[in-house]
Amino acid sequence: MAVISKLDRLSELAREKSSDRRRALLREVTDLFFDAPPAKNSVLQRQFDEILSSIASQTVEEARVELAERFADADIAPRGLVLQLARDAIAVAAPILERSNALSEEDLVRIVHETGQAHMRAITARPEVSERVSHAIVERGDDRTVAQLVRNEGAKLSRETYETVTRRAETSKTLQAPLVERKDTPPDLLNDLMLVVENTLRDKIMSRFDKMEPGVVEAALAASHQRLQARLREDKEISEAKDFIAKRKVRKELDGSLLARLLREKKRVHFCVGFAEMAGVDYTAAKRALEHPSVDGLALICKAAGIDKALFVTIAVLRDGAAADALADARALGELYESLSLDDAGRALRFWRMRKDVAA
Template sequence: MAVVSKLNNLVELAREKSSERRRTLLREVTDLFFEETPDSGSATSRKFDELLSSLAEQTAQDAREELSQRFADAPQAPRGLVLQLAQDAIEVAAPMLARSRVLTDEDLLSIAETAEQGHLKAMSRREEVCERLSDTIVRRGDDETVAQLIRNDGARLSRETFETVTERAESSPVLQGPLVERGDTPNDLLADLMLTVGNSLRERIMERFDAVDPAVLEHAMAASKARLAQRMAEDRDIAAAQKFVQTMALRKQLTGNLLARLLREREYSKFYAAFAEMTGVDYVAARRAIKQESIDPLALICKSAGFDKALFVTLAVLRHAAGEDAFRDARELGQLYDAISADDAARAMRFWRMRKNMAA
């Protein structure tokens, strides 16, 4: 009972008004806790919790930071104190959110619903992150926070969360690398990213695909096709655009000139459908090749389809509103196109076309 007697004496001393004395008391109570750690849920543990929480609330932030570091790895840390520190300023909260096992999944989920980015990022570094917490971090986190989560192999992600992050990665280079390098990113989502990422990440994806069993890869591509088809079904213009393309094909008017005209006139749905038909990719791949910033996917698709350099340059220029200086980069675009080998283009296209073939 010596620890109880010491604790009672410290409770009396805690009535001191001096902030420096309170800081000293906080250290003394903390030292006493670690010297003779009480059982969780015991009366002594509750008394420690009450006193530590009260002292922490009335001491300066740097003292709370020290307290958080000391208790973050303590499996029997007072629960009330842990919850208090976990919702403090990020400098105080980070060790608790990243390491404390006293915090339950429910605690973390509750905090995450209102937490700022620094708190979410600290949670994303935990040794284990459950699916529900990952879902919340992705829903509320900015790209830097989500990238931190994706890089954490201990974070479990649901299929839905993977899809959400992949869609965000279409316009966020910050997310692309972590997704490509993560070992459990689904193959069909990696296939989607091939039309978005730069050359080095695209090569990394193709290297991963080379090691995948062909039957497994075909199944993944079929899943990708079904998922993306569902997204496309929301676009009412697609069906009409595909009928237009069929008509043009019957009239033998499905040509490079038609592509250029459709893109110049901003008939995007018809252009995507026509471009997809002429190159052998699916509608989503055609749309991404035009809409994203990188020129590489458009160049690879055109090269693989055997488009001449002039047509590629025209499409590359027209994908952004053509002004009086629109063709100033035509020579550079042409050089880029010449530098792509047919073999490199065919290797990349093998996976994109596989997804389209799954529909057939």
């Protein structure tokens, strides 16, 4: 009861206008929190959260930095306050983003998508970074941010994320050394870099190959060769498809019937180029929407781009070939399309179009 009484009194004092008094008050409430930590998810913890968040928002940055340092290593911390500090100026946010266990994986992914490079770099310094968070950072981070992530051995990278970083490293010296020097970079991806890295890094790759079993090296070389050959074939097909779609667009023949025909004829690259052009997204987004097990991405793009329900259903059915129960699938797909909010679809499409613009 004594803690509650004192907290109520401090809450009254929170109306103070003086900056110095608010800073002193922030210390008092923080001291009280650590002197008698409230139970997790208790009413008292929520009261602390509300008061600390309110006072912190009205104090100078230096005071918020001090507050962030105190709560960064706390086993129990007010969730609202921690999220507020994590989105603050980087001087305030850094201790929280680098060390706080109060941030969930979902919190970190959201922060990656809502903040800038400095905040992402702070997250890459965490002792552990999950595959999902790493993937989000690689999607949005610049080369300096991604390089810092790759250097962190506590960061977990999925195979897909490794492949994305390797593709970027082919034209980015900033990424090459961290990727070559990382202990668990897949050997076949290291081989992809052999022709583009400088001699010292090439020597490091060769040195790693020398320590591997011959069978492992042979498998890595074969996988790398197959992937690079596939990319060359796809790049050539994409180039041809772009010429084809450009001509159809000039003739005003780029429409739903053309897209459906391309899918029926198994010309998936041509379809993706045409679909991307119609929807205003990049080729990668179109390809993922077509190939992903879930049809949600395809539905979002179609809804937001004004592609009608009938064409969406046709594409969704044809992407895996017309099944025996295609009619039942069509009904469910139509219901999915109708259930989508135009606002949600629009937000998703704005992101994909922004990514296309950045790539351009």
